Amino acid sequence: MAANFAVLQLSGCAGCEVSLLNATDWIGRRRLDYMPLVLSSEDLPEVDTLLVSGAVRTDEDLYRLRKAAGRAKEVVAVGTCAISGGVANLGDRDEVRALFFAEMERRHVPRILPKLRPVDAVVTPTLYLPGCPPTPELFMAALFEREGFQAGKTVCIECGRTKMRQRPATLQGFQQAVVDPEICLINQGYLCVGSSTRGGCRAPCTRAGHPCVGCRGPSDGFIARSSEEWFQAIQKVFARMTDIPPDDIARAVRSPQLALFVFQFADYAARPRDVGKVL
Amino acid sequence: MGTLTIPLSRIEGHAQVVIAFSGSTVLSAHFQATELRGFEFFVQGAPADQLPVIVPRICGVCSTAHHIAAVKALEHAYGVTPPERAVRIRELMMLGQLIQNQATSVFLFTMPDLPGATGLPSVFHFGAENADLAPKALQVRRAGTDLITGAGGQFIHPVRATVGGVTSGISREVAVALRAQLRDALPLAQELFERYWELFIGLKDRIGTLGDDEPTYYLASVEQGHAYYGDTIRVLAPDGHEDAVFPGCDYRLYLDEVPIETSYADGTLYKGQPMRANSLARLNMLPVLGTPIADEYMARFRAEWGYPAHAILLFDLARGIELVYCLERAIELLDDDLTSDPLRVAHAPRDGEGCGVVEAPRGPLIHHYVIEDGLVRRAKFVIPTQHNVFAIERALMVAARRYITEAGISPELERAVGRVVRAFDPCIACATH
Numbered sequence A: 001m002a003a004n005f006a007v008l009q010l011s012g013c014a015g016c017e018v019s020l021l022n023a024t025d026w027i028g029r030r031r032l033d034y035m036p037l038v039l040s041s042e043d044l045p046e047v048d049t050l051l052v053s054g055a056v057r058t059d060e061d062l063y064r065l066r067k068a069a070g071r072a073k074e075v076v077a078v079g080t081c082a083i084s085g086g087v088a089n090l091g092d093r094d095e096v097r098a099l100f101f102a103e104m105e106r107r108h109v110p111r112i113l114p115k116l117r118p119v120d121a122v123v124t125p126t127l128y129l130p131g132c133p134p135t136p137e138l139f140m141a142a143l144f145e146r147e148g149f150q151a152g153k154t155v156c157i158e159c160g161r162t163k164m165r166q167r168p169a170t171l172q173g174f175q176q177a178v179v180d181p182e183i184c185l186i187n188q189g190y191l192c193v194g195s196s197t198r199g200g201c202r203a204p205c206t207r208a209g210h211p212c213v214g215c216r217g218p219s220d221g222f223i224a225r226s227s228e229e230w231f232q233a234i235q236k237v238f239a240r241m242t243d244i245p246p247d248d249i250a251r252a253v254r255s256p257q258l259a260l261f262v263f264q265f266a267d268y269a270a271r272p273r274d275v276g277k278v279l
Numbered sequence B: 001m002g003t004l005t006i007p008l009s010r011i012e013g014h015a016q017v018v019i020a021f022s023g024s025t026v027l028s029a030h031f032q033a034t035e036l037r038g039f040e041f042f043v044q045g046a047p048a049d050q051l052p053v054i055v056p057r058i059c060g061v062c063s064t065a066h067h068i069a070a071v072k073a074l075e076h077a078y079g080v081t082p083p084e085r086a087v088r089i090r091e092l093m094m095l096g097q098l099i100q101n102q103a104t105s106v107f108l109f110t111m112p113d114l115p116g117a118t119g120l121p122s123v124f125h126f127g128a129e130n131a132d133l134a135p136k137a138l139q140v141r142r143a144g145t146d147l148i149t150g151a152g153g154q155f156i157h158p159v160r161a162t163v164g165g166v167t168s169g170i171s172r173e174v175a176v177a178l179r180a181q182l183r184d185a186l187p188l189a190q191e192l193f194e195r196y197w198e199l200f201i202g203l204k205d206r207i208g209t210l211g212d213d214e215p216t217y218y219l220a221s222v223e224q225g226h227a228y229y230g231d232t233i234r235v236l237a238p239d240g241h242e243d244a245v246f247p248g249c250d251y252r253l254y255l256d257e258v259p260i261e262t263s264y265a266d267g268t269l270y271k272g273q274p275m276r277a278n279s280l281a282r283l284n285m286l287p288v289l290g291t292p293i294a295d296e297y298m299a300r301f302r303a304e305w306g307y308p309a310h311a312i313l314l315f316d317l318a319r320g321i322e323l324v325y326c327l328e329r330a331i332e333l334l335d336d337d338l339t340s341d342p343l344r345v346a347h348a349p350r351d352g353e354g355c356g357v358v359e360a361p362r363g364p365l366i367h368h369y370v371i372e373d374g375l376v377r378r379a380k381f382v383i384p385t386q387h388n389v390f391a392i393e394r395a396l397m398v399a400a401r402r403y404i405t406e407a408g409i410s411p412e413l414e415r416a417v418g419r420v421v422r423a424f425d426p427c428i429a430c431a432t433h
Helices: A015-021 A059-069 A077-084 A086-092 A094-103 A135-142 A156-159 A204-208 A227-241 A245-252 A256-262 B046-057 B061-077 B084-113 B133-152 B172-205 B248-254 B279-285 B290-305 B316-333 B386-401 B413-423 B430-431
Strands: A003-010 A030-033 A049-054 A056-058 A073-080 A112-117 A127-129 B002-007 B015-022 B025-033 B217-220 B232-236 B241-245 B256-257 B266-269 B352-360 B364-372 B375-382
Touching: A003 A015, A003 A059, A003 B248, A015 A049, A015 A077, A015 A135, A015 B084, A015 B133, A030 B061, A049 A059, A049 A077, A049 A135, A056 A059, A056 A094, A056 A256, A059 A073, A059 A112, A073 A077, A073 A135, A077 A086, A086 A094, A086 A112, A086 B046, A094 A112, A094 A204, A127 A135, A135 B352, A156 A204, B002 B413, B015 B386, B015 B413, B025 B430, B046 B061, B046 B364, B046 B375, B061 B084, B061 B133, B061 B352, B084 B133, B084 B172, B084 B316, B133 B172, B133 B316, B172 B290, B172 B316, B217 B279, B217 B364, B232 B248, B232 B279, B241 B248, B248 B256, B248 B352, B248 B364, B266 B386, B290 B316, B316 B413, B364 B386, B386 B413, B386 B430
Parallel strands: A003 A030, A003 A049, A049 A073, A073 A127
Antiparallel strands: A056 A112, B002 B015, B015 B025, B217 B232, B232 B241, B256 B266, B352 B364, B364 B375
C-alpha cells in the first residue's frame, strides 16, 4: 500500500493547499487521507507524512497540531506561516495587539493566543517547505524525492534581468515608477531582496516587474544566521550597486511589512534550524 | 435543549455550524467562523504602496481579487485611471481567478455531495468508472491558475497589477499558449458539467428539495460582457426589480455590517434583511451572459428554474455556467493586443481615502483605505462571504427544520448542512481576515 499523507491547515490563507492542488502527479502514488479543504473525513488517521500549513494562532490550532502530530510518523512545516508565523506575525506587534484584543472579543470561538507561534515551536519537523506559497515542485519533492533535491540558489540567479552600471540615487516604492523590462530592479531603484532570497520559484515576481519581497526566506547561507546579518547583507548589495542613502535602505528592509518575509528562519536563530531540512 | 456542532469541510478555512433545538423545535442555527488573523489591525502603519503585496495573503484562494482590489483602492485615492489595456490584463487575471475557483467549488467541493444515497468524501473517491473525473477537474482548474500566472506573474499572490496599470504586458507567445490551453479545457469543463448536472438532478429527486427558496435580495457588481472587474454595485429585489445601484465606495450608505458575537466573521444586511451574493446573484442580474455556450446553459437553467431563481442549491449550477462563461470570455480577451504601450500611466502618491471594488468569486469585494503620510491609517475589507452570512443561517434553519422532527434527528441533517454551506462557497480566511 502506498504511503499515505495528511494536510493540516492551521491559521493561514489556504494558498499552500491551493499550490498542492496544482501538483497533481501524486494522485494514485500516495494516498491522501486527510485534507478538510477537499476531503470530508471524521478525523485524522495514522499517517506517514503530515503536512502542516499555517501558524499556531488560536488555542484550537495548538490542540489540533499536537493531536495530529501524535498520529504522524513525520511532520513537514509547509509555507511561510508554518515556518515563521508569516503575515499574521504582524498581529504580534504591541500596538496592533492592543487593538486586536480590544475589538475582537468573541464567545464560543477559539481563543487567540497571546503570541503567534511557528509549527516548530510545538513539534519538531523533519522538513521545511519554504515559500508563500511553496511551489508545486516542492510538494512533489517532499512527497517523493527528497534525497538529492537541489533547491535553486537565489531568486537573483533565476531572474535573468541584466545588471547595469547605472546607480540610482533614490529608493522607489513598490508602486511608483515605470519598470524597464530588461534591467535589474535594483539598478532601477527598487527594493528587491532577490539577491539573498532562496530560489526555486523561477523568479515570477521580478520577471513580471515586481521586486522580490523575500517570500521564500533566506538562501542557504543565511538560514542559520540572525535576521540582522541578512539585513546587513541586503544593505551591502545596495551600497555596492546604488547611491541610495544607506539609512533609507536600512529603514526599508526593517519595515514590518517587508520584514515579515525576510524574517523567515533567521529570526529563530536562537533555536538553530538545520539547513539540510530546508527543501 | 440540545446542541449539535457540525464541523465543515470542502470549504475554504475553519468554520462550524451550531444548531440548538428543544424536542423537535429548532431554536437557532449559527454559522461560526473560528479563525482570525487581524489584517484590518496589522496593516495600520504599513506603507500604502505595499498593500497590493500584503493583502493577497488574506486568502490563497482569492488572492487575485484582493491584489486587484488593493490596487484599485490606491488608484482611487491617488486619482489615477489605468489605461484600457492594463484593465484588460487585470480582467484576464480575474477570469483566471474565477475559473480556478468555480472549477474547485463545482468539482472538488460540491460534486462529491451528489452521487448515491450518501455522497462521497471527495472527488478522489469516485469509483473506477469515474476515475477520469479528478484528473480532468484538476486540468480545468489548472487552466485557471495558469491564466493567473500568465496574466498576473504567479498564480497565488500575483504581482502584476500596479498603481496606474500593470508592470508588464502578456507576450503574444504566452497569450497564444494560454488560449490553446483554455480551448482544451473548455470541452472538458462542459463534459464534466454535463455529468454534474445529471447527478444534480439525481440528488434533487432523492432529497426532494433544492433548499431554502424564499425570494431574497441579491447583490453583485456585474453587467453584460463583464469580466469580474466590479465598480458599480447593484441590488436586485426579491421580485426581480433593481432596487439600488451605487458606486462601491458608497457601500456604507447601503450595507450594514453587523458583528456576530459567536463568530470571527461579521455579517452584512441590506435594509435590515439578509441578502445573497455569489454566482446565483450574478446570473439573476444578467439576462444573457454574452458567450455562446454559456448562454445555452443559461437558457436551459432559466427554462428549468425561472427568473429570478431562488433555491440555494442552484448556486452550484450557476457556478458551473460561470466556469464555461469565463473560459469563453478569456479566450476572447486573449486575442486582444496585450503587449503594446501604454500599459501604465505615471502618478504621484498622495494622502487621502480610496475604495476598490472587484466582483470576486463570492460577490462584491470592497477594499477601503485611509492614507496619511504614505502610511495606511485605517483599512476596511468588506468581504463577499460576509454578505452571505445571514442567508446561510436562514438556509440552515430551513434545513434543520426539515431534518429535526418528531421522528428525531435524521442522519441526512449533517449532509444537508454541508450542502447548504457549500452552496454559498464561503471563504473563511477572507471573511475573518
